[in-house]
Amino acid sequence: xxxxxxxxxxxxxxxxxxxxxxxxxxxxxxxxxxxxxxxxxxxxxxxxxxxxxxxxxxxxxxxxxxxxxxxxxxxxxxxxxxxxxxxxxxxxxxxxxxxxxxxxxxxxxxxxxxxxxxxxxxxxxxxxxxxxxxxxxxxxxxxxxxxxxxxxxxxxxxxxxxxxxxxxxxxxxxxxxxxxxxxxxxxxxxxxxxxxxxxxxxxxxxxxxxxxxxxxxxxxxxxxxxxxxxxxxxxxxxxxxxxxxxxxxxxxxxxxxxxxxxxxxxxxxxxxxxxxxxxxxxxxxxxxxxxxxxxxxxxxxxxxxxxxxxxxxxxxxxxxxxxxxxxxxxxxxxxxxxxxxx
Numbered sequence: 001x002x003x004x005x006x007x008x009x010x011x012x013x014x015x016x017x018x019x020x021x022x023x024x025x026x027x028x029x030x031x032x033x034x035x036x037x038x039x040x041x042x043x044x045x046x047x048x049x050x051x052x053x054x055x056x057x058x059x060x061x062x063x064x065x066x067x068x069x070x071x072x073x074x075x076x077x078x079x080x081x082x083x084x085x086x087x088x089x090x091x092x093x094x095x096x097x098x099x100x101x102x103x104x105x106x107x108x109x110x111x112x113x114x115x116x117x118x119x120x121x122x123x124x125x126x127x128x129x130x131x132x133x134x135x136x137x138x139x140x141x142x143x144x145x146x147x148x149x150x151x152x153x154x155x156x157x158x159x160x161x162x163x164x165x166x167x168x169x170x171x172x173x174x175x176x177x178x179x180x181x182x183x184x185x186x187x188x189x190x191x192x193x194x195x196x197x198x199x200x201x202x203x204x205x206x207x208x209x210x211x212x213x214x215x216x217x218x219x220x221x222x223x224x225x226x227x228x229x230x231x232x233x234x235x236x237x238x239x240x241x242x243x244x245x246x247x248x249x250x251x252x253x254x255x256x257x258x259x260x261x262x263x264x265x266x267x268x269x270x271x272x273x274x275x276x277x278x279x280x281x282x283x284x285x286x287x288x289x290x291x292x293x294x295x296x297x298x299x300x301x302x303x304x305x306x307x308x309x310x311x312x313x314x315x316x317x318x319x320x321x322x323x324x325x326x327x328x329x330x331x332x333x334x335x336x337x338x339x340x341x342x
Contacts, residue, residue, distance in 0.1 A: 003035075006031070006032055006035040006036050007032075007036055007037070009028045009029070009031040009032040009035075009036075010028070010029070010032035010036045010038065010041065010042055012025075012028040013025045013026075013027075013028030013029035013031075013032060013042070013045055013046075013049075014029075014041060014045050016028065017029075017045045017048055017049055020052075022048070022049040022052035022053050023049070023053050025045065025049050026046065026049045026050075026053070029042055029045055029046040029049065030046065033046060040066065040071055043062050043063075043065070043066055044066070044075070044076070044079070046059075046062060047059040047062045047063050047079050047083065048079065050062070050083075051079065051082055051083050051086055054086070056082075056083040056084070056085075056086030056087040057087050059079070059080075059083040059086075060080065060083045060084065060087065063076055063079055063080040063083060064080070067080070072099070073103060074100040074101075074103040074104040074107065074110060075100075077096045077097070077099040077100035077103070078096070078097065078100040078109075078110050078113060078114065080093075080096040081093045081094070081096035081097040081100065081114045081117070082113060082114060082117040084096055085114065085117040085118055085121055085123060085126070086117060086120075086121065088121065090123055090126045093114070093117075093126070094126060094129060094130070097110065097111070097114050097130060097133065098133070101133060101134075101137065105137040106137055106138055108134065108138055108141055108143060108144065110134070111130055111131065111133065111134030111138075111144060111147075112134075112143055112144070112147065114130050115127050115130045115131055115134075115144075115147045115151075118130055118151075119150065119151070120248065122154075122280065122282075124151050124154040124155050125151075125155070127147070127150075127151040128148060128151045128152070128155070130147075131144050131145075131147045131148035131151060132148065134147075135148065140171055141171070142167075142168045142169075142171035142172035142175065142177050142178075143168075143172075143177060145164045145165075145167045145168040145171065146164070146165065146168040146177050146180070146181050148164050149161045149162075149163075149164035149165045149168065149181065149184070150184075152164060153184070153188065156320075158188050161184075161188060162185050162188055162189070165181040165182070165184050165185040165188075166181075166185060168181040169181045169182055169185075176202060176205075176207040176209065176212070178202075179198050179199065179201060179202025179205070179207055179212060180202065180207070180209075180211050180212050180215065182194075182198040182202075183195045183198040183199045183202070183212065183215040183216075183219070184215065186198060187215065187218070187219065192219050192222045192223050193223065195215060195216075195219040196216065196219045196220060196223060199212050199213075199215045199216035199219060200216065203216065203238075208241070208245075209245070210242040210243075210245040210246040210249055210252060213238040213239070213241050213242035213245070213252070214238075214239065214242045214249065214251050214252040214255060216234075216235070216238045217235045217236075217238045217239035217242065217252070217255050217256070217259070218251065218255045220232070220234060220235035220238075221235055221255060221258060221259060221262075226262065227262060227263050227264075232259070232262075232263075235255075235259055236256075236259055236263075239252055239255050239256040239259060240256065243256060243272075247275075248279060249279075250275075250276045250279035250280035250283065253272045253273070253275045253276035253279060254272070254273065254276040254280075254283065254285060254286055254289070256272045257269045257270070257271075257272035257273035257276060257289055257293070258273075258289050260272065261273075261289055261292055261293050261296070264296075266293045266294075266296040266297045267297065269289070269293040270290070270293045270294065270297065273286055273289050273290045273293060274290070277290065282313065283313075284310055284313040284314055284317065287306040287307070287309045287310035287313065288306075288310055290302075290303075290306040291303045291304075291306040291307045291310065294306060
């Protein structure tokens, strides 16, 4: 292959990476690796693709090699942090983030991307540490206060979460974050109608991100929307749109599964509930809905299996409540996960 062909492979791979076509980019980047003038670009893009396609163990040696060869910069360390967290090496991931932050401490994206990786792996305590590291350097960051609130919610620290949601809204009152934070805060307060109002306002203003779409769908279902009602159809539309945008978000998968179950679409419900179980296996709501869906489909053994898992999770939750009786609300925190290059 000629030098020109090698450079074309890099260009194709880079373009596909930028378009989010990570799996398609990998063969082109592998063909270019070791044969092009800009080896840094080839390796960085290949690492991004490996992280995006859930192959963090293949990204780690690439990124460490870059660090050892004069590229110990913030971008490489940020990607390395995401890769380590994706590979469940949390301590190494946090150390890589600290290196990135020492180089560009006020780069908000560094902390946000790693926080997303933590949410995707349900590493909530680590996510708190990431958000707090960012807030040390960017104390007025609405985005980082919002991220910390999300992790606090998942850790059942609801009062602290509401304070951070409120602060995020105060710091950025006209932003998309304000509407998502407002809807989340309302859900934690049990104010479903306010959550619906906030979510609808945010969407009307142009925020059609998966978080706000899912919040609206969840709130509409909690308001009692039933098949045949306009609100039920609205919930279906926003939840399907949310999943089209971010398929690995467990809350939207669970909510859409519940909606399909209400619509007597048991097979479709099971599809999404099983995805929700894979993404968040410790959520009791997944199993109560799965039991109903399998029972409706006539699969009693699987329904019983789901009920047994639910009983174990409920017993564990009861013990947790016994030790901390004030923490009894359900969590509505969400996750985002996608490898990012600042």
